[in-house]
Amino acid sequence: MKDLRGWWAVRGPVAVAAGLTVAAGLGVRAVAGGDAAKYAGDALYTVLLYALVLLVAPRLRPWAAAARAAGLSWAVELFQLTGVPDDLARHSALARLVLGSTFNPPDLLWYLAGAASAALAHLGASAARRRLTT
Template sequence: MDDLRGRWAVRGLAAAAAALSVAAGLGVRAVLGGEAAKYAGDALYTVLLYTLVVLLAPRLRPWTAAAWAAGLSWAVELFQLTGVPDDLARHSTLARLVLGSTFNPPDLLWYLAGAASAALAHRGARAA
């Protein structure tokens, strides 16, 4: 019973972290602008994916969740090479937010930074 309760506690924290990462991403774009906002948004995109991975699989270790989040982010970025996300982004704001539009190699690095930051925060939270 305690294990089940613990998993639900982790899921609650992951859901709160997801909402916080979305708010941070929107806030960064509204306040900073330019490349700083873009790359912070990339990192926060992966933080959001990290929180969603933990929400679905609360028992994952932080670095495993980070690998999943970074891998998903990279998959979306590489999907942009097909041109499909760009076409979808022209017709849907949601598609633009979720899939982006054009491939940008530096984004791959920022996804790793977001995944590592989320894993470090997760490890710290687990230790506390």
């Protein structure tokens, strides 16, 4: 039980943020369309990866986590150049959500925007927590 409390104390807020990010991504798709929804989804994809990176390595500094999340996003986007994600997306909605289907150069910029936004939010939350505990 003590280990679970420790896990939750360190990773709980990140797990909640990951869930909220998924909800935001689904919400954007439900209320918006076109490029706005697509690029918001790209940025939120990287925000989710940021949270997943922190779940695995909670002691990472925000900009290090942002670099890893952006790097993973870029790797997935570049993987789309092989055509494999497109083939998988035709057979699986999950593969389409996780890997996308076709390479789109502007996505690379939106992944950076998502990573930077996540790092800035993380820094802001950390500063607020420090103010509350001092």
